[in-house]
Amino acid sequence: MKNLSLTLSAALSLSLCQPAFSDTTLSSFQAAAEDAQAVESQSDLGSHMLIFRQSSLQASLADVRLAEDDHYFSALGQNEYTRFAVEPGFKTFRAKAVGSVSSKMNISVAENETVCVEARPNHEDLYLLVIPFLNALVPSFKLVEVACPNEAELAALTRI
Numbered sequence: 059m060k061n062l063s064l065t066l067s068a069a070l071s072l073s074l075c076q077p078a079f080s081d082t083t084l085s086s087f088q089a090a091a092e093d094a095q096a097v098e099s100q101s102d103l104g105s106h107m108l109i110f111r112q113s114s115l116q117a118s119l120a121d122v123r124l125a126e127d128d129h130y131f132s133a134l135g136q137n138e139y140t141r142f143a144v145e146p147g148f149k150t151f152r153a154k155a156v157g158s159v160s161s162k163m164n165i166s167v168a169e170n171e172t173v174c175v176e177a178r179p180n181h182e183d184l185y186l187l188v189i190p191f192l193n194a195l196v197p198s199f200k201l202v203e204v205a206c207p208n209e210a211e212l213a214a215l216t217r218i
Contacts, residue, residue, distance in 0.1 A: 175204065
C-alpha cells in the first residue's frame, strides 16, 4: 500500500509540473494576438469582442483559456484583457482552465457593436459542491456578458 501511495503521489507531482502549453501552442496564441492587434490597428470601425478577467481569490493561479468554437486563441491571467475584431453574427465562445471542462457561451454580435464579456471563476460546477478542495486543484471558468468597463477600469487591466 505504501508503494501505491508513493506512485500516486509521484504521478500527481509529475502531472502538476508539466508545462501547460507547448511551444507550438504559445506560438499560435502569440500569432493570434498579433493578428487581432493588426486588424484593430487598421480600423476601430466594425464589430469587436472585449474579454477580460479581473482579480479573484478563486482560481487565482490558473489562466483561463479562450476559444471561438473549438479554436483556442488566447489565455488570460488575473487583471488581463483582450480585444479583437469579429465578423457580425452568432458566435460560440468557450472558457476553460487546464484540466477542467470548458463552459460555453453563445452570443450574437451586431454590426459596429462592441460586446464585453467577463471570464469569471465558475462557482456553480457540481463537482466543486461535492468535493470543494478540488477547486484549488482544477479551477473552472465561465463567460458572462457584462457592460463594457469604463476607461479607468480598463486602464487597471493589462492588454494581452
